[in-house]
Amino acid sequence: MSALSPLTPHQATIFNLLKTLESEVSAQMIYAELRQQKHRLGLATVYRGLKHLQLQGAVQARLLSNGEAVYSLVSEEKLYVTCVKCGISVPLAYCPIDEQVLPQALSLRFKIFYHTLEFFGLCSPCLEQETVA
Amino acid sequence: MSALSPLTPHQATIFNLLKTLESEVSAQMIYAELRQQKHRLGLATVYRGLKHLQLQGAVQARLLSNGEAVYSLVSEEKLYVTCVKCGISVPLAYCPIDEQVLPQALSLRFKIFYHTLEFFGLCSPCLEQETVA
DNA sequence: CTATCTGCAAACGTTTTGCAGATGT
DNA sequence: ACATCTGCAAAACGTTTGCAGATAG
Numbered sequence: 001m002s003a004l005s006p007l008t009p010h011q012a013t014i015f016n017l018l019k020t021l022e023s024e025v026s027a028q029m030i031y032a033e034l035r036q037q038k039h040r041l042g043l044a045t046v047y048r049g050l051k052h053l054q055l056q057g058a059v060q061a062r063l064l065s066n067g068e069a070v071y072s073l074v075s076e077e078k079l080y081v082t083c084v085k086c087g088i089s090v091p092l093a094y095c096p097i098d099e100q101v102l103p104q105a106l107s108l109r110f111k112i113f114y115h116t117l118e119f120f121g122l123c124s125p126c127l128e129q130e131t132v133a
Numbered sequence: 134m135s136a137l138s139p140l141t142p143h144q145a146t147i148f149n150l151l152k153t154l155e156s157e158v159s160a161q162m163i164y165a166e167l168r169q170q171k172h173r174l175g176l177a178t179v180y181r182g183l184k185h186l187q188l189q190g191a192v193q194a195r196l197l198s199n200g201e202a203v204y205s206l207v208s209e210e211k212l213y214v215t216c217v218k219c220g221i222s223v224p225l226a227y228c229p230i231d232e233q234v235l236p237q238a239l240s241l242r243f244k245i246f247y248h249t250l251e252f253f254g255l256c257s258p259c260l261e262q263e264t265v266a
Numbered sequence: 267c268t269a270t271c272t273g274c275a276a277a278c279g280t281t282t283t284g285c286a287g288a289t290g291t
Numbered sequence: 292a293c294a295t296c297t298g299c300a301a302a303a304c305g306t307t308t309g310c311a312g313a314t315a316g
Contacts, residue, residue: 008295008296008297010296010297026280027280027281028279028280040297040298041297041298042297042298042299043281043298043299044281044282044283044297044298044299044300045296045297045298047280047281047282048282048296048297054217055217055218055255055263057254060253061198061217061253063196063198063200065194065196066279066280067196067200067279067280067281067305067306068279068280068281069280069281081241081243081245083243084187084188084194084246085188090241092241108214108223108225108256109256109257109260110214110216110252110254110255110256110257111254111255111260112214112252112253112254113217113253113254113255114252114253114254115250115251115252115253116249116250116251116253117248117249117250117251118248118249118250118251119243119245119247119248120193120194120245120246120247120248120249121190121243121244121245121246121247122188122243122244122246123241123242123243124242124243127242127244130188141270141271141272143271143272159305160305160306161305161306173272173273174272174273175272175273175274176273176274176306177272177273177274177275177306177307177308178271178272178273180305180306180307181271181272181307199281199304199305200280200281200304200305200306201304201305201306202305202306
């Protein structure tokens with residue numbers, strides 16, 4: 001990502017929090033965490049700040065199957081496996097595939113910030129339940 | 134996918150509709166379309182039917198950034214480009230990358246049904262707006 | 267007769283929006 | 292002054308769930 005346009009204090013706080021986290025977090029989690037750290041901010045500000053950071057290409061979002069969005073710095077893992085039944089979603093180490101595909105995407109005049117590769121299927125416990133039922 | 138477990142009439146109707154479509158559709162669209170075709174069914178039945186088909190590995194779901202899920206038969210395109218600002222999401226031709234990564238995913242004991250590779254960034258119009266603003 | 271499936275409407279949870287007040291240039 | 296940012300609460304949205312009735316084996 002290029003240099004960030006000026007961040008408000010709250011936006012910087014959110015950004016810094018994300019830097020310290022190793023895994024994806026939801027807006028609600030960020031909100032709860034920052035409130036616990038004596039910050040006085042509203043949930044809407046978290047959402048607006050995350051959107052702003054996302055437009056800068058600094059933060060990536062991923063939608064979980066429960067409809068919740070989780071956020072992390074761009075450059076974290078980009079490969080996930082998700083169970084279509086229980087919704088569990090685990091990030092894996094990143095596998096180098098973007099360099100091959102980016103040019104094709106770029107031909108659409110998109111400015112690409114990040115990508116995600118996600119596998120969907122049944123996790124072990126859910127698979128057992130299915131075969132039994 | 135393996136053989137489908139018995140489908141109810143409504144589930145078969147939904148499945149057949151998906152077969153005739155070339156692009157992803159939301160549950161609400163399926164509902165509207167089937168109602169227009171004189172079918173008497175509820176929206177909940179559409180959701181339940183889609184879930185059932187998804188558990189069979191017959192149908193794939195993808196969450197759009199507006200929180201809406203779109204469904205299609207497994208085996209359609211699996212490569213998408215999405216704008217983080219306006220949310221427009223365009224499917225591209227499929228790029229062969231799964232064979233390389235599937236083994237890694239399988240080591241997690243997941244039964245994989247399908248995958249999606251999605252690039253996120255700014256589309257042309259949104260990029261202009263950003264640079265102006 | 268029992269288990270499954272269905273429609274409807276209410277409930278749910280996350281995210282977005284309206285608005286008035288605060289902030290900063 | 293003026294544009295932006297903020298908190299709060301209300302609204303919005305797609306989706307899920309409860310339940311009684313219908314259906315099937």
